Amino acid sequence: MTLLRVEGLSKRFGGVVAARDVSFDLGPGEMLAIIGPNGAGKSTTFNMVGGQLRPDSGRVVLEGAEITGRPPRAVCRLGVGRTFQVAQTFLSMSVAQNVQMALIARAGRTRDLFAQADALYRDGALALLDRVGMRSEADRPIGELAYGDVKRVELAVALAASPRLLLMDEPTAGMAPRERAGLMQLTASIARERSIGVLFTEHDMDAVFAHADRILVLVRGEIIAAGTPEEVRADEQVKRVYLGTTGHRAALRARKATHG
Numbered sequence: 001m002t003l004l005r006v007e008g009l010s011k012r013f014g015g016v017v018a019a020r021d022v023s024f025d026l027g028p029g030e031m032l033a034i035i036g037p038n039g040a041g042k043s044t045t046f047n048m049v050g051g052q053l054r055p056d057s058g059r060v061v062l063e064g065a066e067i068t069g070r071p072p073r074a075v076c077r078l079g080v081g082r083t084f085q086v087a088q089t090f091l092s093m094s095v096a097q098n099v100q101m102a103l104i105a106r107a108g109r110t111r112d113l114f115a116q117a118d119a120l121y122r123d124g125a126l127a128l129l130d131r132v133g134m135r136s137e138a139d140r141p142i143g144e145l146a147y148g149d150v151k152r153v154e155l156a157v158a159l160a161a162s163p164r165l166l167l168m169d170e171p172t173a174g175m176a177p178r179e180r181a182g183l184m185q186l187t188a189s190i191a192r193e194r195s196i197g198v199l200f201t202e203h204d205m206d207a208v209f210a211h212a213d214r215i216l217v218l219v220r221g222e223i224i225a226a227g228t229p230e231e232v233r234a235d236e237q238v239k240r241v242y243l244g245t246t247g248h249r250a251a252l253r254a255r256k257a258t259h260g
């Protein structure tokens with residue numbers, strides 16, 4: 001079954017074609033990476049799916065319903081979640097309260113927010129924190145956490161909205177290599193168990209080749225290749241214009257880590 005269908009998305013900024021006829025499908029529980037050099041159109045594509053940008057042409061269809069050009073808030077309500085950066089969490093609040101806020105917002109109970117935030121949805125928040133390995137830190141101010149731990153809390157915050165599709169823009173940026181693998185592994189296992197489709201961009205090729213089920217390669221706004229990590233790694237055009245030897249080594253490392 002198709003969760004997300006993207007058909008012929010195009011976007012131009014003045015003379016720059018940021019996306020040209022971008023099409024792909026994403027299934028429930030699937031991890032789909034969009035890779036490509038700087039300026040390839042990854043963020044543009046992402047933002048057209050999330051509603052932050054209106055495409056010039058093309059369609060975005062979520063579970064059979066067209067969501068093209070709908071504002072981000074509406075897209076979010078329809079089941080598209082997004083992980084946000086540290087600055088968008090509430091630094092002085094506790095880890096648990098950050099997740100509770102997201103649960104309260106999801107339930108549409110924002111009027112209760114300040115009166116009862118301590119008690120509301122605490123159990124639900126703790127369950128989500130448990131799933132991302134952060135239960136023991138629930139009552140610490142989030143501002144005290146190490147960066148890699150904040151990323152786990154961000155994942156719990158995104159899950160609080162019960163997304164069908166999760167958009168993750170460079171989820172491992174700024175993390176240490178070992179922490180990156182842990183976060184990607186966690187994301188992949190949660191995606192599978194909850195049938196959440198994950199669309200992510202990532203510059204770290206180790207993370208992509210080890211954890212994506214499929215990879216789209218964008219170059220100058222166009223998809224030049226799409227397929228499994230093995231297929232993309234073997235694609236001559238991809239090797240030539242993008243991956244080169246660095247990507248090839250990353251693919252080999254990832255295969256070794258996965259298959260021994």
Ligand SMILES: Nc1ncnc2c1ncn2[C@@H]1O[C@H](COP(=O)(O)OP(=O)(O)OP(=O)(O)O)[C@@H](O)[C@H]1O
Pocket residue numbers: 013016017018036037038039040041042043044045
């Ligand atoms: N708001 C904008 N106004 C003008 N040009 C833009 C805008 N957003 C993106 N572009 C241009 O569109 C092209 C694609 O940009 P985009 O940010 O989507 O690439 P990207 O693959 O996400 O790059 P990076 O890996 O550097 O984040 C680039 O040439 C960029 O300069």
